[in-house]
Amino acid sequence: MSGAPNNRSDRTLAFVIWYAALFLLFYQFIARSAFPTVLTEQFMKYFQIDAVGMGVLASCYYWVYTFMQVPAGIIIDKVGIKALTTIAATTCAIGVLVFIATSNCYIAGLGQMLLGFGSSFAFLLTLKVIATWFPSSEVPVKTAYTTAIGCSGPIIGGVMVSNLVKEFDWIVIMRVFALFGLLLAALLWMIVRERNVGQKDHGEMSIIRTLNTIVGSRQILVLSTLSMMQYAPLSALGDLWGVAFIKKAYGVDASTATLMNNMLYAGMVVGAPTFAYLAVFWNSYKKPMMLGVSIAAVSMSIVIFCTQLSLWSAFALFFLTGFSGGAALSFPLGIMMFPKSISATVSGFINMATMMSGVILMPLIGYIINRSWSGAIIDGVRVYSTDDYRAGLMTVVIFLIIGILLSLMVEDRSTKENRS
Secondary structure, rough: OOOOOHHHHHHHHHHHHHHHHHHHHHHHHHHHHHHHHHHHHHHHHOOOOOOHHHHHHHHHHHHHHHOOHHHHHHHHHHHHOOHHHHHHHHHHHHHHHHHHHOOHHHHHHHHHHHHHHHHHHHHHHHHHHHHHOOHHHHHHHHHHHHHHHHHHHHHHHOOOOOOOOOEEEHHHHHHHHHHHHHHHHHHHHHEEEEEEOOOHHHHOOOOHHHHHHHHHOOOHHHHHHHHHHHHHHHHHHHHHHHHHHHHHHHHHOOOHHHHHHHHHHHHHHHHHHHHOOOOOOOOOOHHHHHHHHHHHHHHHHHHHHHOOHHHHHHHHHHHHHHHOOOOOOOHHHHHHHHOHHHHHHHHHHHHHHHHHHHHHHHHHHHHHHHOOOOOOOEOOOEOOOHHHHHHHHHHHHHHHHHHHHHHOOOOOOOOOOOOO
C-alpha cells in the first residue's frame, strides 16, 4: 500500500508541504554550518577560546541534535508535522539570538543547544512528509533530493556570509538571520498540513514496542553506523574545520577557502540524486553505497595526506568527496524496512548515529590539533600549522575505511519493493 495522494490537488499539496519542510531544512543547515565554518576565527577571538574550545562549542549543537533524533522522531510520529515545523523554526531562530547575546562562551553554548534542538526536527519532518504524502516508489529519489537541497544551504549560505562579513559586522548578520527564522515559522504554520495515512494498527504501536522493533534490527544498526562513517567528511570539514585547514594548507583567503569547502556540499547536491537514480537503475541499495564510501576514502586520503596538490585539484577532490557522500542511502533503505507510521522514528535513529560523527570528531580533531600545536600565538589566538590540521583530520579517513567494511555487511533490497 503506497498511501499516495490520489488526485491532482492532493499531489500539488504534497509538493507544497514538501517544499515548505525543505525550506526549514535549508535554513537550519545555514545556521549550523555556514556560520561556524566561515566565522571560526571570529568566534575563537570573540569568545576567547582555542581549537579545543571551538570544537566543544560547535559540538554543543551536535550533542543536542544527535540525542534528540529518536525522541524527535517519536514526537513527530505521535503528534504530526504542522505544529512541530513552526516550533522547530522558532527554536532555531531563538538559538541564534542567544548565541550572539553575549561574549560568554557558556551562553553561546546554550544558544548552540537551542539551535540543535530546533534543527533536530527539520530533516525528520521532511522525511515524514515524504513517507506519508508520496508513494513508496518515490521514497529513494525524494529522500536524495531532500539531502541535496539541504546541503545547498551551506553552499549558498557560506558564500553569502563570507561576502556579507566584508561589509557588515557578523553579529548584525546573525541577528537578521534569526529574525528571518521567526518569519519562516509563521509561514510554516500557514502552509503545512497533516495527512491521515489510515494505518491505525501501526499508529497505536507503543513507544517501547517501536524502539524494540528498531533496535532489534541488526540491519538498522549496520545502516546507522555506516551512515555515521559516510558523513564524517561533512561533519569534520564541512561543518567546522574545513575552511581553517584550507586557508592554512593552500594560503588562500576566507572566500576562496569557503568556496572550496563548499565543494563538499556541492558534490553532495549532485551525488545524492545521482546515487539514488543509480540505485534504481541497478535495483540495489548496497552497490552504490559500497562504491560511494570507497571513493570518499580515496579522495579524502589524497586531500589530507598529499602535500603537492594544486588548488584546482583540491577543488575537484573536495567535490568528489562530497559527491561520493551522496551514496548515503541508509535513510530510504531504513524507511522501506518498517511501516510508514514509525518512519520518523526510524529516520531519527539512523540520523542520531549519523550525527554522532560530529559529536565525536569535532572535539577529537580539536584535541589532536592542540596536541600538535607548536606554541605560536598571534593577537592572542593560537596559530596552527598545516601538519597540525592533517594530524587531526586523519580521523576522517579512519572513519571512511570502517565505512567500507560496514558496507559489505548491508543486506540488499530491491528499490521496487513496497514498504513493509
